[in-house]
Amino acid sequence: xxxxxxxxxxxxxxxxxxxxxxxxxxxxxxxxxxxxxxxxxxxxxxxxxxxxxxxxxxxxxxxxxxxxxxxxxxxxxxxxxxxxxxxxxxxxxxxxxxxxxxxxxxxxxxxxxxxxxxxxxxxxxxxxxxxxxxxxxxxxxxxxxxxxxxxxxxxxxxxxxxxxxxxxxxxxxxxxxxxxxxxxxxxxxxxxxxxxxxxxxxxxxxxxxxxxxxxxxxxxxxxxxxxxxxxxxxxxxxxxxxxxxxxxxxxxxxxxxxxxxxxxxxxxxxxxxxxxxxxxxxxxxxxxxxxxxxxxxxxxxx
Numbered sequence: 001x002x003x004x005x006x007x008x009x010x011x012x013x014x015x016x017x018x019x020x021x022x023x024x025x026x027x028x029x030x031x032x033x034x035x036x037x038x039x040x041x042x043x044x045x046x047x048x049x050x051x052x053x054x055x056x057x058x059x060x061x062x063x064x065x066x067x068x069x070x071x072x073x074x075x076x077x078x079x080x081x082x083x084x085x086x087x088x089x090x091x092x093x094x095x096x097x098x099x100x101x102x103x104x105x106x107x108x109x110x111x112x113x114x115x116x117x118x119x120x121x122x123x124x125x126x127x128x129x130x131x132x133x134x135x136x137x138x139x140x141x142x143x144x145x146x147x148x149x150x151x152x153x154x155x156x157x158x159x160x161x162x163x164x165x166x167x168x169x170x171x172x173x174x175x176x177x178x179x180x181x182x183x184x185x186x187x188x189x190x191x192x193x194x195x196x197x198x199x200x201x202x203x204x205x206x207x208x209x210x211x212x213x214x215x216x217x218x219x220x221x222x223x224x225x226x227x228x229x230x231x232x233x234x235x236x237x238x239x240x241x242x243x244x245x246x247x248x249x250x251x252x253x254x255x256x257x258x259x260x261x262x263x264x265x266x267x268x269x270x271x272x273x274x275x276x277x278x279x280x281x282x283x284x285x286x287x288x289x290x291x292x293x294x295x296x297x298x299x300x301x302x
Contacts, residue, residue: 001036001037001038002036002037002072003034003035003036003037003070003072004035004036004037004039004071004072004073004151004152004183005034005035005058005070005071005072005152005183006033006034006035006068006069006070007031007032007033007034007057007067007068007069007070008032008067008068008070009030009031009032009066009067009068010028010030010031010032010057010064010066010067010068010069011026011028011029011030011031011064011065011066011067012026012027012028012050012053012057012062012064012065013025013026013027013065013066014027016249023249023250024249024250025248025249025250026207026248026249026250027050027053027207027248028050028053028054028057028064028204028207028208029207029208029248030067030208030209031054031067031204031208031209032067032209033202033209033212035183035185035200036183037072037181037182037183038178038181038182038183039183039184039199039200040174040178040183040184040186040197040198040199041183041184041185041186041198041199041200041201041202042186042187042188042194042197042198042200042201042202042215042218043055043185043186043187043188043201043202043204044187044188044189044191044194044201044202044203044204044218044219044222045203045204045205045210046205046226046229048206049204049205049206049207050204050206050207051156051187051204052156052187054202054204055077055154055156055185055187056077057069058071058075058154058185059075059076059077059154060075061077072151073150073151073152074150074151075150075151075152075153075154076145076148076150076152076153076154077145077153077154077156078141078142078145078146078153078154078155078156084129084137084140084141085129086128086129086130087128087129087130088128088129089125089126089127089128089129090119090121090124090125090126090127090129090132090140091112091116091125091126093129093140093144094108094111094112094115094116094125094140094144095108095112097144097148098111098144098148101148103148111147111148114147115143115144115147116143118142118143118146118147118169118173119136119139119140119142119143119144120139120166121136121139121140124136125140135166139166142155142170146170146173146177150182151182151183152182152183152184152185153174153177153182153183153184153185154184154185154187155174155184155185155186155187155188156187157187157188157189167193171193171196171197174186174197175197186198191219191222191223194215194219195215195216195219198215199215200212200213200214200215200218201213201214201215201218201219202218203218203221203222205225206244206245206247206248207248
């Protein structure tokens with residue numbers, strides 16, 4: 001099998017700065033996996049786990065902070081309104097995205113009819129995208145992306161807002177891509193969709209790769225975690241989330257300690273400065289106290 005995507009020890013780190021600390025937050029931490037040509041890979045995980053960060057790295061939208069990312073070919077990201085200019089009409093967006101991908105006007109003209117038929121949004125194609133519902137944006141974004149030649153697709157929750165007819169149409173298109181040997185990453189909160197579509201599945205858990213393998217096996221373990229979490233009390237849920245999020249942060253304690261030491265140093269210097277001023281003032285008072293009697297005695301003698 002031909003390797004299409006390979007990630008080795010990939011991390012994505014963001015620096016969070018506040019008045020009291022400077023933290024490194026790992027959206028992804030030490031992720032490694034390999035995907036072959038023609039596979040459909042599911043990606044699951046709770047909100048904030050790092051799924052969209054991974055999707056953006058795969059789509060070459062953002063770079064990894066460390067590690068090795070090897071991608072064979074040109075990816076295409078499909079998400080709700082991804083890459084759509086909301087001030088332009090749907091038609092203008094079709095031409096803009098196609099031309100940006102290197103297609104000629106004549107090629108776009110040929111594709112335009114297919115794209116609009118697939119999106120099936122009627123006369124709204126001539127209206128600004130800002131007037132579209134989230135479902136209409138997803139329809140148009142998906143339609144454009146699947147009709148532009150790409151080596152592999154990243155579908156990020158694009159089917160979560162569509163009606164069943166459109167979802168079935170998209171799933172059919174995804175399987176057509178699979179037969180063509182194209183690789184697809186499919187991100188969704190819908191376990192039935194993942195189960196129906198994906199060969200293997202990645203479970204991203206608070207920035208780390210929790211499990212990667214057969215879709216059914218991964219979904220069973222993921223469902224067990226979701227049930228365990230739902231059975232927790234509100235206080236236990238909050239404590240669990242705080243602990244997991246804190247495990248993604250590096251440098252906060254050091255930064256706070258550093259800040260506290262800096263504050264202590266400033267305070268110490270202020271005390272030393274005040275002490276110096278006090279002794280100078282006391283010395284001046286003592287000198288004046290000695291000079292006053294001398295002045296009067298000398299004045300009396302005169």
